[in-house]
Amino acid sequence: MDPADRVAAAFAAQPRRRFLPPDVRGSAAWDAPLAIGYGQTNSQPHTVGDMLVLLDVAPGMRVLDVGAGSGWTSALLGELTGPDGWVLALEIVPELAAFGAANVEAAGVPCVRLVRAGQGALGAPDEAPFDRILVSAMASELPLSLVAQLAPGGVMVAPVAGTMLRVVRGFPPRDAPGEARVTEHGSYQFVPLVGG
Numbered sequence: 001m002d003p004a005d006r007v008a009a010a011f012a013a014q015p016r017r018r019f020l021p022p023d024v025r026g027s028a029a030w031d032a033p034l035a036i037g038y039g040q041t042n043s044q045p046h047t048v049g050d051m052l053v054l055l056d057v058a059p060g061m062r063v064l065d066v067g068a069g070s071g072w073t074s075a076l077l078g079e080l081t082g083p084d085g086w087v088l089a090l091e092i093v094p095e096l097a098a099f100g101a102a103n104v105e106a107a108g109v110p111c112v113r114l115v116r117a118g119q120g121a122l123g124a125p126d127e128a129p130f131d132r133i134l135v136s137a138m139a140s141e142l143p144l145s146l147v148a149q150l151a152p153g154g155v156m157v158a159p160v161a162g163t164m165l166r167v168v169r170g171f172p173p174r175d176a177p178g179e180a181r182v183t184e185h186g187s188y189q190f191v192p193l194v195g196g
């Protein structure tokens with residue numbers, strides 16, 4: 001299956017509606033961001049699809065989801081890794097971390113662990129390396145501390161200063177985070193990445 005077909009299958013397995021607060025559930029079919037409280041949003045489906053196709057997650061991979069919010073992207077990533085892989089999903093707003101974790105549990109994706117993001121560092125350096133990193137909030141510049149959490153050859157998809165970036169970390173000996181290969185994939189708007 002090509003990446004777009006695998007992403008479409010994940011969308012079918014994890015309907016957006018299940019991850020929304022009751023007051024916006026009726027709008028689940030809209031291709032627009034929807035409020036999930038605390039000034040945050042469940043991202044626009046078209047954008048999520050574009051990001052997941054760029055990320056190209058394969059079964060068995062180790063994935064970091066930064067900005068888990070409602071838990072929808074976390075559950076989609078769990079569908080893509082399957083039970084042989086795992087997803088560590090981080091959300092910085094404590095109430096949303098609880099909301100997202102409950103949604104993921106109800107969605108029945110045991111390979112996903114959604115927890116509150118640590119206050120000290122961006123991402124989860126203690127649990128690195130990751131094969132894939134998805135960032136669902138806008139950084140002002142490329143977060144090299146997240147690039148450093150990628151395995152050699154690993155891929156990060158992140159909105160940075162209004163542009164969607166796909167970042168591929170190099171292999172040794174040219175594997176310093178700053179040596180990553182970066183390509184641009186269009187203009188997008190996101191809530192800000194705290195610490196980014």
Ligand SMILES: C[S@@+](CC[C@H](N)C(=O)[O-])C[C@H]1O[C@@H](n2cnc3c(N)ncnc32)[C@H](O)[C@@H]1O
Binds near residue numbers: 041136
């Ligand atoms: C667009 S929203 C949620 C998108 C989410 N993936 C979904 O499917 O609902 C981005 C989220 O990133 C969170 N966030 C911002 N900075 C963060 C950080 N440094 N670590 C973890 N989460 C962060 C925000 O609180 C917000 O909930």
